[in-house]
Amino acid sequence: MAPKRRQTKSKYTLDRGIPGAFEGETVTRRRFMTGTVHGAGMLMTAGFTLPALAFAVGPIFKNQTLGWQTVGYPEDFPDNNYIPAVITTSPGIGEAGKSTVYLRTRNPAVDTTPENQYNRWVAITSRCSHLGCSVLWVDASERFICPCHGSVFDLEGVRVAGPAPRPLDRFYTRLQDGVVQVGPRYSVNTELRIFSPRDPGEPLDGIGQYLYPSRPSVRKL
């Protein structure tokens, strides 16, 4: 065994001959003072660092679900073609906060999911589920086409070609006082099962729904 480099001292201050030591005292007063001052310094630093960090990170935890916005009358929307409408997704920043929504009346021949009060009109976002570019509804081919990377979606917003990992997101719709209103956004997987809104680029089939969890900042209804 290697020789000890330092002689071990007793842990009691009394045994080490420190003047004014108490019986059973193990922490010297010098160490206690040093620890107190360092601790106070760290506490004060944390006092401004932690709130500043929380201030920057806070929006992650704040729910900012969209309210309901009127887009037109029920007779404006056919059941075999999309009509574009503009809604505000971020108030207060002008044109940059607006987004196009494509709307049609629910068609039982196409839409096989059970009908409820929120899907009597189908509202599909213009935000591509690949990386967020604007998709365009092309009437002649009855497809949504993304100009950025060439994703193609059918009448239900389900991907038929290109790199998009899931169908186009949808919005809740409702009839209120005789007008059609568009509400919060939600995401769907390939079977059109409803999930909390995800950002583009995040798949929802299979393991995808666990790899890209729902966020507290935005929820489905």
Add this chain to the structure above:
Amino acid sequence: MPKLPTPKLPVPPLPPQLQPPPPPPGTQRGRPHTPVEQAAEAGKSVVDWVDERTSLSGAARWLMFRKVPKGTNWFYTLGSATMFAFLSQAVTGVFLAMYYRPDPASGAYESIRNITTNVFLGQFVRSMHKWGATVMVVLVFLHMARTFVFGAYKYPRELNWVIGVVLLILTMVMSFTGYLLPFDERSYWATIVGVNINGTGPIIGPYLSDFLRGGPEFNASTLSRFYAIHMLIVPGAIAAMIGAHLYLVTKLGTTAPPWLKAEPEPELIKETA
């Protein structure tokens, strides 16, 4: 009474360090006469005053008068070139900030348009910043390639390579956040796509996107968030990291190019033979 000549005393045997230095060639001993000499003396005394209180001259000598290996060539200037690109970005950026307004409701775009079209030399300073950003990224990669190809990342310089990689990532963050600031169509959509690519990281990706945007959608605080990251947080981090990078370069010295073989002293060859 005639004035007696003062007797000349012998100079005490001072050690050479304490003896007054000989005057530089072409000057006279004694008080400076010409204005140029007086100005030079004033400068010297100011430098001496600071140095006596800080000992900065030692640090400056340590930093600047280093031994460099044989074979040092122009490739070794890429690091300094990158640093000067950063300094240029810092200076032009500070002055652009005097006219820029991070207001997404048309204020940002209008302020950039104002810089480009109205402000005196505005187009020049903005172009310096815009093209300098590309130059800096190119120089970072050339500097990295030089370090890799010359094997200059090996022991004992691994930590400097790691710091360099952190600097590379910070430079990329600068490129990404700076791209949004002109707030035209291209910046807006590039940022939408860039943030969504961030979001494709599993588990933490979606939260990282929320953090970058300051919410689930691109919103009123996104631009000022990017602006704060671009002009306050990351430049400070880059400056600190460059300091650490330079300290290690000075401490460890630079490497000889790999094509130079070590030449042992002739006596050593004789002894081993």
